[in-house]
Amino acid sequence: MTNQPQNVPEITDSHCHLDFPDFEGQLDDIVARAQxxxxxxxxxxxxxxxxxPAVRAIAEAHDPVFYAAGTHPMSAAEEPLATVDQLIALAKHPKFVGIGETGLDYHYTAESMDIQQSSLRTHITAARETGLPLIIHSRDADDDMARILTDEFKQGAYTCVMHCYSSGPELALKMLDLGFYLSMSGIAAFPRSQEVRDIFAAAPVDRILVETDAPxxxxxxxxxxxxxxxxxxKTARVGAEVFAMDYADFAARTQANFDRLFTRARLQAQAA
Structure with a gap:
């Protein structure tokens, strides 16, 4: 990969939002700082x-950047419902590596829970049919999330990452039992987030990803x-402490985990 420093552990930001206005006109510098x-x-x-189209253009313009697309649960009532065919069509792009983010958010938008659940099931079907991982946002919806993801998994397997995991330990265990991954965000590094760190510490290290959720x-x-x-x-260094691992070893483990889940990104990197 171009501009990668020597002897620095490699790591992946598995979830960010580079199309947001916070980054306008600064992407070259932001990508360079990350590298x-x-x-x-x-x-x-x-x-x-x-x-x-705008998110795709960012991925096309920057070699280290890949992308995923879906309808965020907090937007599900405001946006036209995505169709399976629409998501499958988007997934044909070589730098498109995941379905979502989708999920359930009852913290601010509980009034749209029925629409959110319908949208989630559509995204699950697309993930199953494309073979790309599902990217899940979950907040204050643990019971419905566990029920829907489990029921859908029984109808046909799919892969999944629980992005920015900060839900309860019971949901984490159910997701891990399905073979899913948990992604560690900056929340896990906050001083008062010991409960979140404990959830990660109880998980297998081969199911952990790291992310920023930037901005x-x-x-x-x-x-x-x-x-x-x-x-x-910075978050990954906290992750290394949680798992009592050397930073370089933890970074390498999360890289392997990302490669295992986001297979298209791995294949694209190998071909570059």
Missing amino acids: AVGVTRMVTICTRLRNE YLAPPPYRGKRNEPSYVE
Whole structure:
């Protein structure tokens, strides 16, 4: 990968939002800063399908950037419902590596739970049919999330990452039992997030990814500021402490985990 430093552990920001206004006109510098600390890949996430062309263009313009697209649950009532065919068509792009983010969010948008659930099932079907991983956002919806993902899995297997995991330990266990992955964001690095760290510590290290969710949730020492992909290294260092591992070993493990789940990104990198 171009511009990668020597002897710096490689790592991937598995979830960010580089199309957001926070980064306008700065993407070249942001990608360069990420590469300087060993970030080999970034997955930028489209949360409204009408924005997919702009997100795709970012991935096309920057070698280390891949993308995924779906309808965020908080937008499900505002946007036209995605169709399976629509998602499958988008997935034909070589740098399109995942379906979502989708999911359930009852914290602010519980009134649209029925629409959210319908949208989630559509995305699951697309993930199953494309073989690409499902990218899940879940907040204050643990019971329905566990029920839907489990019921759908019984109808046909699919792969999945629970992005920015900060839900309860019971949901984590159910997701791990299905073979899914948990992604660690800056939340896990916050001083008062010991419960979240404990959930990760109880999980197999071969099911852990790291992410920024940039521009949100910057880890210390950047908390309260705009997050960016280079800061994933700070969260990963906390992850290494959680698993009592050397940072380089933890980074390598999360790289292998990402490669196993996001197979298209791995194949694209190998072909570059």
